[in-house]
Amino acid sequence: MQNKQIRFAAMFGITAILLAACSSSGATSAPASAAAPSAAASQSAAASAAVDAKDAKSAADMGGVDAVCAAGKTEGQVTLIATPANWANYGQMITDFSAKYGIKVQSDQPDTDSAGEIKAATDLAGTGRQPDIFDLGSVVAAAHLDMYAPYQPATWADIPDANKEATGLWINNYTGFISIAYDTKVGEITKAADLADAKYKGKVALNGDPLKASAGFNGVVMAALANGGSADNIAPGVDFFKKLSDSGNLLPVDPNDASVASGQTPIVIDWTYNQGGLIASLAPKGITWKVTIPSDAPPVAAYYNEAINKDAAHPAAARCWVEYVFSDAGQNTWLKGFALPVRLAAMQTAGTADAAAVAAVNAPATAPVQLTQAQIDTATKYLTDNWKFIAIK
Amino acid sequence: MTDSPVGAPRPPTAEADSAPGGVGSRRFRGAANYLALLPFHAYIAVFLILPTLIVAYGAITTASGTPTLENVALLFTDETFVDAFGKSIQLALSTAIAGAVIGALLAWAVVRGDPNGLLRQLVIAASGVLAQFGGVMLAFAFLATFGFNGLATLFVRDSLHLEILTDASWLYSLTGLVVVYTYFQIPLMLIVFLPSLDGLRQEWYDASESLGGSSWSFWRNVGGPILAPSFLGALLLLFTNAFSAYATAAALISQGSPIITLQIAGSLSSEVVLGRENVGKALALGMIVVVSLVMLLYALIQRRASRWVR
Numbered sequence: 001m002q003n004k005q006i007r008f009a010a011m012f013g014i015t016a017i018l019l020a021a022c023s024s025s026g027a028t029s030a031p032a033s034a035a036a037p038s039a040a041a042s043q044s045a046a047a048s049a050a051v052d053a054k055d056a057k058s059a060a061d062m063g064g065v066d067a068v069c070a071a072g073k074t075e076g077q078v079t080l081i082a083t084p085a086n087w088a089n090y091g092q093m094i095t096d097f098s099a100k101y102g103i104k105v106q107s108d109q110p111d112t113d114s115a116g117e118i119k120a121a122t123d124l125a126g127t128g129r130q131p132d133i134f135d136l137g138s139v140v141a142a143a144h145l146d147m148y149a150p151y152q153p154a155t156w157a158d159i160p161d162a163n164k165e166a167t168g169l170w171i172n173n174y175t176g177f178i179s180i181a182y183d184t185k186v187g188e189i190t191k192a193a194d195l196a197d198a199k200y201k202g203k204v205a206l207n208g209d210p211l212k213a214s215a216g217f218n219g220v221v222m223a224a225l226a227n228g229g230s231a232d233n234i235a236p237g238v239d240f241f242k243k244l245s246d247s248g249n250l251l252p253v254d255p256n257d258a259s260v261a262s263g264q265t266p267i268v269i270d271w272t273y274n275q276g277g278l279i280a281s282l283a284p285k286g287i288t289w290k291v292t293i294p295s296d297a298p299p300v301a302a303y304y305n306e307a308i309n310k311d312a313a314h315p316a317a318a319r320c321w322v323e324y325v326f327s328d329a330g331q332n333t334w335l336k337g338f339a340l341p342v343r344l345a346a347m348q349t350a351g352t353a354d355a356a357a358v359a360a361v362n363a364p365a366t367a368p369v370q371l372t373q374a375q376i377d378t379a380t381k382y383l384t385d386n387w388k389f390i391a392i393k
Numbered sequence: 394m395t396d397s398p399v400g401a402p403r404p405p406t407a408e409a410d411s412a413p414g415g416v417g418s419r420r421f422r423g424a425a426n427y428l429a430l431l432p433f434h435a436y437i438a439v440f441l442i443l444p445t446l447i448v449a450y451g452a453i454t455t456a457s458g459t460p461t462l463e464n465v466a467l468l469f470t471d472e473t474f475v476d477a478f479g480k481s482i483q484l485a486l487s488t489a490i491a492g493a494v495i496g497a498l499l500a501w502a503v504v505r506g507d508p509n510g511l512l513r514q515l516v517i518a519a520s521g522v523l524a525q526f527g528g529v530m531l532a533f534a535f536l537a538t539f540g541f542n543g544l545a546t547l548f549v550r551d552s553l554h555l556e557i558l559t560d561a562s563w564l565y566s567l568t569g570l571v572v573v574y575t576y577f578q579i580p581l582m583l584i585v586f587l588p589s590l591d592g593l594r595q596e597w598y599d600a601s602e603s604l605g606g607s608s609w610s611f612w613r614n615v616g617g618p619i620l621a622p623s624f625l626g627a628l629l630l631l632f633t634n635a636f637s638a639y640a641t642a643a644a645l646i647s648q649g650s651p652i653i654t655l656q657i658a659g660s661l662s663s664e665v666v667l668g669r670e671n672v673g674k675a676l677a678l679g680m681i682v683v684v685s686l687v688m689l690l691y692a693l694i695q696r697r698a699s700r701w702v703r
Contacts, residue, residue: 113662113664114664115661115662115663115664115667116662137664139664139665139667140664140667143667143668201541202540202541202542202561202562203541203542206648208647209647209648209649209650209659210665211650211659211663211665211666212650212658212659212662212663212664212665213663213664213665214664214665216647216648217664217665248560248562250648251540251541251565252565252645252646252647252648252649253536253540253565253644253645253646253647254643254644254647256529258533259533259536262533262536262537263542264533264536264537264540264541264542264543266542376665380665380666383665384473384666387648387649388473388649
């Protein structure tokens with residue numbers, strides 16, 4: 001994921017990591033599911049549940065969702081990575097899943113990023129400790145297609161074609177919108193242009209360097225859209241931040257829960273699902289934290305992607321997890337964490353979306369903008385050359 | 394720091410003086426010594442040499458393993474990297490010098506006091522803690538104190554009606570990093586330099602004085618030369634300490650990656666630009682080269698500064 005703490009101690013830290021990478025390169029295949037019988041021959045017996053969990057491309061291959069999850073329960077555990085409890089309501093998701101299916105959830109390296117997820121899967125392959133499930137940013141997801149097992153959950157038909165890989169290698173799971181979150185004591189902010197107000201000097205923070213973090217990157221996209229730019233042209237967004245930097249409004253600080261709670265970063269540009277969770281935790285401290293989607297730009301979205309590690313040590317439990325997060329219950333859990341689940345439109349039509357959560361997110365009706373890979377490439381090239389104005393003296 | 398040469402010149406050891414024994418026994422002793430060193434060599438190989446080789450290999454290959462000089466060339470051609478190296482060296486050097494000078498003076502003050510006194514105990518204990526007080530916590534402490542909405546900033550502005558701290562942007566500049574880094578450099582210097590000062594004996598000062606030496610000539614001819622090697626060693630330690638620091642700067646300045654460790658982090662963990670891991674390794678290799686050069690320089694100065702020991 002983005003911008004969660006990166007831990008290393010310069011050279012030796014890096015080299016030690018590299019060392020770890022080299023020492024565990026074996027790629028033994030994961031132990032087969034205990035529940036599913038070995039099944040090379042059983043392709044023909046279509047009526048009965050007989051496909052090995054590792055090869056199951058949908059619940060039907062194993063005899064339905066209940067059979068998948070029963071096999072998962074026998075495996076005993078599912079290993080997640082980069083799913084901190086306060087990120088998009090993952091804490092709740094994990095608790096609910098465990099309670100419902102009796103499968104233990106091992107949540108490893110909650111603060112790593114998408115690249116770290118892939119690295120963990122490579123480094124730990126065959127140890128039984130490798131992640132079963134990935135939750136990846138789109139750029140990283142698209143770069144490692146050979147590492148996923150295709151799987152289509154029961155709710156596959158509800159997910160628009162644009163939001164999934166055709167065979168189910170990856171599926172968009174949830175997105176945020178870029179929001180301006182702020183302490184209401186500083187005033188009322190409704191649009192990006194408000195941030196340039198002189199009274200916000202030293203108060204505005206962007207979550208992460210746009211060349212590193214998806215939140216920072218899309219914050220610039222939002223500013224571009226609000227200032228006459230487009231998904232193809234983010235220059236006005238860079239200019240806007242340059243203006244904020246010149247006027248001293250923009251803080252180069254990395255905002256986090258502590259900097260917000262102590263009032264050092266009273267205005268933060270970030271994903272709704274990062275900031276929405278702060279509302280409840282800041283209220284007892286006397287801070288009214290408001291998360292608003294700027295009105296002078298169409299909402300900016302960037303989906304994360306659910307993918308199953310093809311070398312998963314718990315292939316059935318991993319598939320059970322995917323079934324759960326794309327079920328109504330799982331999708332509503334994300335929604336309650338200010339993350340917009342991919343099936344939201346279908347669920348609203350069917351009347352199964354949690355109405356209170358929908359109201360809390362207060363998403364605008366305008367269609368969101370999500371950059372394509374080509375647009376991201378153009379934008380990062382522009383940023384590489386132009387995101388230098390904060391160079392320290 | 395390596396061994397401190399401070400204190401009395403090494404007394405002649407029994408080993409050096411003893412008549413040469415049997416050649417065999419000496420050889421045996423050599424082998425035994427070597428065996429005892431084996432764990433050390435293994436440690437060095439695994440944690441220093443191997444990682445360095447991996448970094449070096451990555452720096453001169455592409456992601457698919459074909460040799461290339463592109464990554465290394467970037468260190469000299471890419472303005473951002475050149476600038477980041479410059480900033481890193483500038484930062485490390487200035488905080489090392491500031492930390493070494495202030496820390497040494499502080500250590501001197503402590504040494505002059507009661508060796509068992511409360512002040513000394515307190516200062517040493519506090520330094521031990523503060524030398525390790527870095528990263529997000531330290532950055533946050535400075536933000537909460539001197540940031541735009543910091544405690545000190547607001548107090549000075551609202552209660553003292555002075556505008557000196559109001560523009561807190563200095564904290565997010567190179568000046569800010571220098572101040573913040575010096576905060577952990579001074580106590581570190583105190584810890585590593587104090588034993589050397591403790592080795593400086595009152596008798597030498599008395600001897601110098603009884604021979605008609607002034608305070609200046611004592612420091613010029615006795616104290617200075619004795620302390621110089623350990624002072625330089627400490628300076629080198631402080632330089633590498635600041636040069637390789639990452640977390641403090643990352644928490645304070647998350648935009649623009651102005652120093653080299655932040656650039657390396659960006660190349661390894663970016664969610665936006667992929668496939669730059671080996672550029673990161675080239676940058677790390679650059680850091681290794683810089684530290685090696687500094688160590689070489691240190692060794693040369695050390696040789697000269699400690700001529701009297703030989």
